[in-house]
Every structure is written in C-alpha cells, then in structure tokens.
Amino acid sequence: MNAASKKILIADDDSSVRLVLSQAFTRLGYQVRATGNATTLLKWVTDGEGDLVVTDVMMPDENVFDVLPRIRKERPKLPIIVMSAQNTLLTAVNAADAGAFEYVSKPFDLDDVTAAARRALSRPADTEASKAQARAMRDERLPLIGRSAPMQEVYRTIARLVGADLTVLILGESGTGKELVARALHELGRRRDGKFVVLNLAAVPRERVEVELFGRGEGDNGRLVEADGGTLFLDEIGDMPLDAQTRLLRVIDGTEPVINPKTGRRPNVRIIAATNRDLRGLIQQGLFREDLFFRLNVAPVRLPPLRDRAEDIPDLARTFLLRAAREGLPAKTIDQSALDRLKSYPWPGNVRELENLMRRMCALYAEELITARIVDRELQDHTPAVRSEEGPVTLSTLVERHLASHFADQPDGVPPPGLYDRVLQEIERPLIQLTLSATRGNQVRAAEILGLNRNTLRKKIQDLGVEMTRGRR
CATH class of the missing domain: 1.10.10.60 (Homeodomain-like)
Structure with a gap:
C-alpha cells in the first residue's frame, strides 16, 4: 500500500485531538484533512474525498451516529473509525450497527488508532463472507454480542447504570451471560480501576459461604474485603443460606462490623447479584429474605433467553468460531443451512450451550465447513432424551432436565466439584x-x-x- 496515495479525513471538535492525529498520520506518510464539525465531514465524503474517516461521536452540529447512515449510503465501502469519550457498551454496539470498521474509546492509545487505520486501508474488497467475518471480529471485542431488540434493551439498561453506583440484580436463565453483564457494569463504570471479585454461591458448600464472604480474620479477610474499592459479584444469590443473607443485609445497611485491616475502614463495595431462580417464589417458601430482595433489586437487569433472540445466533456462532481458532482449535466456517438449524433449536443452555457446541464442533470434526448435517448430529447426540408428553411429567424427568443445565452451564461442560x-x-x-x-x-x-x-x-x-x-x- 502506498501511504502517500491515501487520504484520511479526521473529524473532532477538540483541536488538540485533531492536531495529534493529523501529525501522527502525516508522519506515517498519509494525506490528512481535519475538521471540527460533522457537516464539513459529510460534504468532503459526498465530494468523493478520503479513503478513511476517523471521527468522534459527539460533534457541535450533529451526532455522528445520525451522519453515518448518510455516509454509508454515499460511500458504502468507505471505512470509518469511530472514537468516543462516552465509553459505554451501547456506544460500542451503536458503532458496530452503524457499520464502523473500528470503535476506539477515549482517551485512546495513538498506536491503537494508527494500527486500526492500517488495517482499514489494507482490507480486501467486501464480500458477504468477508462482511460476516469482519462483524465477528468486531463482536469479539464486545463484552456482549447481539443486535436483536431484546439485547438493545439490555444495552440501554447497562448504559443507564454504568454511571451510577447502585446495587444491581441480574435476572436470567442459566447460560444467558449474567456474569458478562456484571463485568461490563464494572469495567465501564467508575469502579473500573478496582477489583471485580466473583463468589459463585452455587459452587460453595453452604457451611462455607459466610467464611468465603466475610473471612475468618487473622489475615483471611474474605471476598467482601478483597473487593474493597471495586465490585463484588454474587452469582446465584438464590442459593445463599439464610444466616449469610442476614449478614449480607447488614453489610448493605452499613451495620455489619466488617473492617478492611489495610485501611481501618468498612469496605466500599458495589454489590451486583445474579440468579436464575425465582426469588419471589423462594421468599414465599421462607428460603429468601424479602428485605434483602428489595435491597438487591434496586436496579434489575433482565437477560432474555437465547430462544427469544434467535436472530443473534449467526453473529454469536461466528464469533465463537473465531474465538476458538484464536485459542488454538482448528479454524472453521459455518454455512447458512447450519445457521438455520441453530436458529430453530430451543437452546435450554442458552448462549453458553451454543458456545460449547461451536467449540466441540471445532475440536471433533475434520471438515473446515460446518454444515447442517454436523449440527444435527451434535444436537442429537447431546440433547437429553425427551419424555412422552402423554400423562403428567414425572419428578425424574424434571430432575433430569435440571441436572442437564448444571453441565450445560459450565464453559467446559463439567460442573465444579461437589x-x-x-x-x-x-x-x-x-x-x-x-x-x-x-x-x-x-x-x-x-x-x-x-x-x-x-x-x-x-x-x-x-x-x-x-x-x-x-x-x-
């Protein structure tokens, strides 16, 4: 590629950002033109100028997300790198939806921007396959994947919560990505420089829950103190014993005498909890404290099951194949017949089950192209036997279905000990x-x-x- 023959258009209302980027690209041999408003950028693009656009989102005259559809209509093959100081999941997803080649959060690393520019200017001509692969590469960098209406609502909820420090309760079936949402809330929020500490209450023996959470003293401080300044994620909160629930309620109320020995103060922790169980039903059974539920349910986030957002399955499947290849498994592609078969499956294990399936097919099959035949074989071999619908459903059937989720929920298909x-x-x-x-x-x-x-x-x-x-x- 001859850099001198390539022109980069820069749009940012911050003159210092325009100067830094202009100087960096000029040193690399590119032609550069910079502006501080979206109207001028759109005029240049309409006039046929530029081989790459590098633009901020918030401009004095227009939001660039309102301009990008017009740019795509005028110049559908023009690559665009979007920058934003509004570092939220929703912004990243909007950039991907608008067809941006890359999304860069501010403050940015200059080397990352110039490397993205090189990739954009050297990419091959677009085909449907290359577009799908490019979308998978963009999606791989997102903490959550999916452009369906249910997921857009999740992104909007996350965007509203990242700037606050509220207690959050994430609700959803096993395998829907509850921990991913919790991590996104932490990493995009004001506590991103603190620790993200996880305690899976379903994997801890009941008699050890309080020790894990509050420690034993004498140097064993527990997860609550470990998360001081950051976020404590309590996964499967519905499995917490009542005694531990009482102490957790006192922590939230500020009456539990827990002290961080390093600071001499109470731990300053944001609590995010998650469950796949019906907490209101547990309250009625006397297994969950109603007052704790109300303290946790300040800001609920409800994750849709995969069967309710089947249109996201092709993007998810391609992204999981890409991840598997990056981790050393054989590289695979997937055809439309296989994607159609995946979209028709009910996915009792949700997104985690889909990811495990894609990894398994990468590992077990020599074919480079995954077809519907391969998908059918795997789904048939790994789907629990379906009982006859004649007559009442037996306890054994219900237990079998529930136990199947214990295995489908795990990244490697194997539950933790115990x-x-x-x-x-x-x-x-x-x-x-x-x-x-x-x-x-x-x-x-x-x-x-x-x-x-x-x-x-x-x-x-x-x-x-x-x-x-x-x-x-």
Missing part, C-alpha cells in the same frame, strides 16, 4: 421446608412423614439452614 451434595441440598431443603410448613413446625410429625429419625431431621434442619415454621398457639 455436585452430588449440591443437588441433594437443592432437593432436601424445599422438601423439609414444605413438610415442616404442612405440620406447622411439628418436627416429630414431619420426621414421621419423611421417614426420618427425629435427630436426623433436626441435624438436617440445622445443616441446610431451613427456616422453622412455628405452630399456632
């Missing part, structure tokens, strides 16, 4: 709670109904954190 005990607790706790409710807290009667020794029942009530229901006086 699955047997966790599953037993999930069954035992509501069973004992409902039996005690039915007997109005009469443990002798409950033990008889359950077929347990009374001492065994008493120990299970204590170990499982079952809230007692008192009889009427």
